[in-house]
Amino acid sequence: MVVEDEWIVSLEIEAALEEGGHDCVGVAATASEALALAGSACPQLVLMDIRLKGNDDGVEVAKELRNRFGLRCLFISAHADLATRQRAASAEPLGWLQKPFSALQLLQTIAALKSELGQD
Template sequence: MTQPSMSDSHELAAPTDRPPDDKVAPAADEANDRVDQSRAVLIVEDDFLIAMQAEAALLDAGFRVTGIATTAEEALTMAREQKPALAIMDIRLAGRRDGVEAAGDLFRELGLRCVFATAHDDFLTRTRAEPFAPLGWLSKPYTMASLTSVVRASLARPA
């Protein structure tokens, strides 16, 4: 008797654990998606270490991170696809456009508001961002506890 080769493994795949009738599952999945979306956060940050720290802190706090964007263009694309409840927005981003411009796109097109987390929170920057109804400002360097606290408070606000 010959042993099956690795190329034959697709024929030996184990059956899935799915129930034969999964007609009830989509409704439960949709309800879970709505709950997840209410705690979904997009991170817009081009500093890899800060983005990773923010992602870890938000996940540990029970939020869902929909993605990490490094440019204004990526932020808009990800937000269109994932529909987060809010975005954590740095001002200085990779690419030609800054975080205020990205926040403007997100707000005008999707009604998505931002918590700005940046070292650039001067009067001029805040004035530029004001039309896009920021949910809050965190000045760098900030703690991960302050980030999760601001996100929690922002998501608890009535729309």
């Protein structure tokens, strides 16, 4: 599942996932869309941007996804400074991939997370 408010970026991520053999259960641009999609699609992994549409905050959404569904996120954001990482630590992220990143970097990061996702 991809949570990204920039339409073009979300399309690029979705295409990279599918080309890498992964299913993308959907894309959400807001907190409410992300929570609804997670509840209905049961994703194994959430790729989460920090800044979302409106006043929505990816860190808070990641915490809610963790609390409600036991989902952990891979943060994909240009905002990866120390203060942001410290603020996001309570969401127990699987990791960070700083924008801009290539499709190959995304797929390599996901491959490295397979054991944490129970896909050994």
